[in-house]
Every structure is written in C-alpha cells, then in structure tokens.
Amino acid sequence: MPAQMDKFDGVLLSIAQECDGGVQEMLDVIFSFLARKTDFYTGGGEDAAEKLVIEKYKKHGKTAWDEAAAKKAKNLAEDKKRRERREKEERELKEQQQQSSQIMEVTDEEAKRIEAEEKAKKSPSPVEAEKVVEASNEEKNKDEDEEDEADKGKMKPNDGNGADLDKYSWTQTLQEIELRIPLGGAYKSKDLNVSIEKKHIKIGIKGKEPIIDGDLPKEVKLEESTWTLQDKKIMMVQLEKVNQMEWWSKLVTTDPEINTKKVQPENSKLSDLDGETRGMVEKMMYDQRQKRKLKRRLLLWRRRERRRKRRTTMRTRQTRAR
Numbered sequence: 001m002p003a004q005m006d007k008f009d010g011v012l013l014s015i016a017q018e019c020d021g022g023v024q025e026m027l028d029v030i031f032s033f034l035a036r037k038t039d040f041y042t043g044g045g046e047d048a049a050e051k052l053v054i055e056k057y058k059k060h061g062k063t064a065w066d067e068a069a070a071k072k073a074k075n076l077a078e079d080k081k082r083r084e085r086r087e088k089e090e091r092e093l094k095e096q097q098q099q100s101s102q103i104m105e106v107t108d109e110e111a112k113r114i115e116a117e118e119k120a121k122k123s124p125s126p127v128e129a130e131k132v133v134e135a136s137n138e139e140k141n142k143d144e145d146e147e148d149e150a151d152k153g154k155m156k157p158n159d160g161n162g163a164d165l166d167k168y169s170w171t172q173t174l175q176e177i178e179l180r181i182p183l184g185g186a187y188k189s190k191d192l193n194v195s196i197e198k199k200h201i202k203i204g205i206k207g208k209e210p211i212i213d214g215d216l217p218k219e220v221k222l223e224e225s226t227w228t229l230q231d232k233k234i235m236m237v238q239l240e241k242v243n244q245m246e247w248w249s250k251l252v253t254t255d256p257e258i259n260t261k262k263v264q265p266e267n268s269k270l271s272d273l274d275g276e277t278r279g280m281v282e283k284m285m286y287d288q289r290q291k292r293k294l295k296r297r298l299l300l301w302r303r304r305e306r307r308r309k310r311r312t313t314m315r316t317r318q319t320r321a322r
Contacts, residue, residue, distance in 0.1 A: 013226055018189050020229060154249075154259040161247065161263045163255065167211050170251045174265070175244045177220070179237035179251065181211055186232040196225050196239070201252065203227075203235065214252030218243055245280065261288070 019025040034040035041049045158164050160171025160178070168181040181203060183192075193210070195202040198219045204210035216239075224240035241248075247260040265285065 009223055013223075017227060020189065020232070151259050151261065154257045157258045157260075157263050161258075161265070163251070163258050165255065168251075172248055174241070174247070176241060177237075177239040177248065177251065179212075179235075179239065181235040181237070183233055183235060187229070188232065189229060192235070194227055194235075196220070196222065196227070196237075198222060198242075201237075201239075203237070212252065214254050217248055217250055217253055218246075245284070 015029065016023075016026050019029060021028075044052070155163055158169065158171065161173070162169065162171040162177075168179060170177055170179045172178070183205065187205060191206055193202065193204050193206055199216045200214070201216060202210055202213045204213070219242040220239040221242055225238060227235060227237040230236055247263050249257045249260050
C-alpha cells in the first residue's frame with residue numbers, strides 16, 4: 001500500500017504548491033472536488049462520509065505518531081550507548097592518570113633539588129622565551145595557516161552554512177538546501193516560472209529575466225524538492241540532496257564558492273539522523289578536525305625550520321666576517 005500511495009506524491013505536491021493558503025486551502029480544494037465531482041457525501045448514507053474521514057485521519061495519524069515515536073526512541077537509545085561509551089573511556093583515562101601519578105617519599109636533599117628544577121622550568125632562558133613569543137605569534141595567525149592555497153578568496157559561510165548573495169540567499173544542512181528569494185513585489189504562483197531538474201534550476205517572474213538560471217553542483221531529489229510563497233513576496237525553495245554526506249560549496253556553478261571547511265554543523269541537526277548515519281557524519285567531522293590539526297602542525301614545523309635555517313645562515317656569515 002505505501003508504494004501505491006507514493007505514486008500520487010508528485011500530483012499532490014503540485015496541488016500544494018498552487019495553494020497559497022497552505023494545508024487549509026489544500027483540504028478545502030480536495031473536499032470541494034469530492035462534493036462537486038463525486039457522490040462522496042451522498043452515496044453512503046447520512047454521516048458515512050464523516051465517519052470515513054475520521055477513520056482515515058486516525059489511521060494515518062497513528063502511523064505518523066508511531067514512526068515519530070520509534071525514531072525518537074532509536075535516537076535516544078543511540079545517544080545512551082554513545083554517552084555510556086564516552087563515560088567508560090573517561091573512567092579508564094582517569095584510572096590510568098591516577099596510576100601514573102604515584103606519590104613517592106624523597107629526602108630533604110632530593111626535595112630541594114626538585115624544587116630548584118621546578119623554578120628553573122618556570123624561568124625560561126632567553127632562547128626559550130623567544131620560542132614562546134614565536135609560538136604566540138603563530139597562534140594568532142593560525143586561521144591564515146589553516147587555509148590552503150585553494151581556499152584563499154572563498155567566502156565565509158553565513159550562519160546557515162550557505163551564502164548571502166545579491167538576489168537571493170541559501171542555507172544548508174547535510175540533507176537539504178533552503179533557498180530564499182525576495183521577489184521585489186507581490187505575486188501569485190501563476191506569475192512565476194519555476195523549473196527544478198536533477199542538476200539545473202531556473203526561477204523567475206514571467207516576462208522578466210530569470211533570477212536564477214544555472215546548473216546545480218550536485219543532484220537533488222525531484223520528488224522531495226518543493227517551493228512555496230511567503231506573503232506573496234518571498235519564494236522559499238527546499239531542495240533535498242541525493243548525496244547527504246557532503247556540504248555544497250555553491251548553489252549553482254556560476255556562484256562564488258564558500259569555504260566548506262568553515263561550515264559549523266549543529267548538534268540538533270545531527271540528532272535528527274539515524275544512529276548509523278550520524279556515526280558516519282561524526283567520524284567525517286572528526287577526521288576533518290584531525291587533518292586540520294596535522295596541517296597546522298606541519299605549517300608550524302615548516303616555519304620553525306625556515307627560522308632555524310635563517311639563524312644558522314646569519315651565524316655562518318657572522319663567523320666568516322670575523
């Protein structure tokens with residue numbers, strides 16, 4: 001039965017898009033059709049139509065609530081397992097630290113020697129002080145260090161991990177793209193040209209140049225992609241990604257790119273995923289952070305090597321001059 005129902009989704013979505021009044025208007029359209037074109041109200045006797053509507057409402061309402069409850073229970077179970085595993089790792093780490101920090105008795109002479117060594121450590125030599133200053137300067141410039149040559153010039157993502165452009169703005173999660181287009185006036189659905197394909201999007205007002213007309217960088221699911229009008233002045237477009245494991249760097253191929261390494265996914269969005277997908281996403285995020293740390297360390301090491309070579313060269317020149 002669900003497979004048979006799915007085949008009507010495209011028709012129903014097109015009806016929903018034409019209904020500016022939302023679900024209320026859509027239901028009004030459907031019941032009006034049943035009253036005008038069928039014997040839905042009169043063919044089954046008094047109150048039969050009402051009983052049928054209530055029966056179907058309860059049936060599909062129960063299914064929706066059961067699926068929501070099952071998904072919530074599954075996510076809670078995954079969160080519990082993850083939390084228990086993290087707590088176990090923290091306990092093991094704490095036990096290791098306690099075992100490694102054993103208290104030892106020392107003589108007065110040894111205590112004085114240890115105290116002197118600690119003071120020496122707290123008072124760095126001029127060379128060590130120079131290293132501390134260098135490290136501080138390097139820390140201040142770490143944002144520049146993290147950027148690859150290929151990432152220079154890319155836009156920083158907006159708060160929704162997308163971009164704010166002149167004619168429109170867009171945001172994204174791992175699952176979907178949300179596009180917001182101010183129309184510059186009040187319009188109805190019939191006044192607009194909207195074409196959404198797997199790898200192309202074209203949106204505009206009839207009789208005018210398209211606001212957007214370009215190829216998408218990745219494919220989208222047509223059956224899950226929709227658009228609506230807000231107050232007849234703003235078009236909202238939802239595009240569901242085919243590949244839900246990557247961030248888009250642009251909406252269409254002619255747009256300026258954003259730096260996807262600076263995307264900040266929200267935990268609330270991750271909690272909407274099932275356990276397996278969320279685990280894969282978290283692993284990808286962890287791997288990305290580790291790569292950034294490794295890259296930063298490599299850059300710092302290269303800088304230190306360059307400074308060391310310059311100092312060595314200067315000392316050699318000074319020695320020769322003498």
